[in-house]
Amino acid sequence: MTTRRRISQRKTSLEKSEPEAFGRPRSVKNSLFSLHKHVYNANRVFSTPKVPTLLAIIVLISVACYLALRELPYRFVQKQSAIPATHDDLEARDASIFTVQGIPGKGKGIIAVRDIKRGEVVLQERPLFVLPSEITTSPTALITRHLSLLTPYEHAQFYNLSYVNFPPDLDPENDFAELALAIFQTNAVSTGVNSVGIFPRMARLNHGCSSAFNVVYTWREKEGMLMVHAIRDIQKGEELLTTYTDTKRPRDQRRAYLLHQYSFHCTCDVCSLPDKKSKESDRRLKSMSELHAQFASWGGGTIDGVQAIEIVKRIWEVGSEEGYLSERGRLAADAAWVAAAHSDAASTNAWARLAEEWFGYEVGVDSEQVSEMRTLQTQPEGHLAWASRQAIRIPTPDV
Template sequence: MGKKTASNGVKSPAKTNGAVKEQQQPAETQQRRKQNVFQKFFITVLVGVLAVAAALMFQRWNTERGAERALYDDLKGKDYPFEMRWVKDKGMGLFATRKINRGDRVITEKPLFALSTEVNSPPEKVLRDALAELSKEDRARYMRLGNANLHSDPAVSIFQTNAVSLGSGKAGVAPTFCRLNHACLGGFNVVYTHRDVEGDIIVQAVRDIQVGEELLTTYTDTLVPTAERRAYLKKVYNFDCECSACTRTPSELAASDKRMHEHRDLMRKFASWGRKEITGKEAIAVGKRIWNIRYNEENPPYASTKGQLLADMAHVCAAHKADMATVQYAEGAAKWFGTEIGHDSQQFKDQVKILSLGPAMHPHFGTRAKEDIEGPGGGAF
């Protein structure tokens, strides 16, 4: 059979003459050259884009690493029993690097500055003026702190996120202390107080803390029902609390909430003693029930304010001249003040004074009618 030809009668290129080849060859070569030029241009652009992207990624990585190194440098040279780590969904946190015993001093830190909570000038200006007084390094430390995006101005938002009450109508920011994350009820293991005279923020362990365990404090009074405290934390700090106390089973949360409702009513009744609405005996009975709810029925038990509750009960007993009960409650108050806020605290010293010199040294001794109030027994707490 003869070879097929194209449908238009032109023979296949294999049978074309030299003139046809000479006309087609330059067109094919030109097309290949255009393709090569485009490929080179595309590769050049792609390489450039990748190089820029790599440079930006490196710059971002280097910046983040620099910021991370700066965070860790904040702890350098200090014999803290913890290190700083990144915690998913929480930011930076503090984790024990050695065993911390209940009652150990964990942090002693002066705030970078203190601002009055009652000012006539715009808060933004007051804060900016305070930041301007800081060293460059301390300003950088401040701007590295957590930001819950509570305000359009980052500096103001950082203050709102991290500020702590310093008493006497003031609030301040302490960079190391601010790295403590929050837990409710029995979920936290350290507590803080502010020393007016020294100007220090003191953090004490209220539980034994194991190596690798996160140090947690409480940002507010969490002796309230679950929904209330979670709503408050969301509004003020802009996070949904997922601590161990807030993630218990539904039945456990319901039981705890019932206790917290009772606790709130009891606290109001206890306070009514100050208005002379209940007797000393009634106040002590209420105080005992408050103690049981916080420290015996909650699981895990509430971790703080034992010293203050016992000191308040000693106050009631002293006012009614119940000498033995005053001493026994003051004994418990001294023990727990020493653990919770330190043996160098004024609250601890006040209780020791009563124990050393007698119940008549209590500033409120004998200010109410005498009542025969039974004490808890020596060493009860």
């Protein structure tokens, strides 16, 4: 099964553990079971109806109780988190930040209704359901089973989503299982390393490359929630764009991938640059990818700590020229790792401070990554790589 990979590249570096599927809590079954007993006993008291009528009543009441009760744990979990508890609250919060509307040539998209500051939470959302990214059973059967567990509202949310790559010989009005698969493949996003989920509100985000995307989403395993943050200031009226793939690739390759996977020809601000400018942008993006690969070779000892930090600074610089601001928290955290390995506490502290700032924009000031970077600033010697390499002075950030 292919699914949107727009965050999977990013996520593998930012998220570590395998997520749980967000299913109905097991306790629902227990509550349903005890309710069955209760209903059964109640009907024994009023034992006059005929057996078929009685059975019909029991079934009806059971179904009604099940539908009502299965929402309870879900709402309870929602109330514990920062997410507003009801659909109305969610809609009110969304409406104060953005609106979903038709965008010429793109279907629907998300437009800011006010200025949004870099680092702001644009949207938080729990998945309708989550599937493993690799499955051995039939994907249509699996999706159909998950859809059968949704409320009518959630069901409608799912079937309202857009889709591409629907087999031309089939009819979306009749082939619901295939339709569901196409919707899933067009809209699912990574929820950690081995799973993908459907988030109907954020699924309206269209794609932009390199300097064109202005929001980034991250999956928070512990909270079972997807967060969308603005990575640059966004003005009222601007479209919110995320990225569906690693856009540190030349325009031709990005376009070919997006056409094949999502059936659109990308005309974002970067893809629409005149040829000369586009080539310059491609050169910068290629250079960033190559520099990342060189930086990674520090792990194998091919380059020393000072050279590794020079590469980090070069990536930062090229990123600024290109306007590619994503992944800077991770980059600075990796530089802090190098500094810690070489036992330079002051440099570890300085890189961790920079990482805290940029993780704050991209994954949130309340994220695990920010909290780790704060701890590292106070206890550089606590880093797991501390003193694992020769002790040398490591350059601090220029910014």
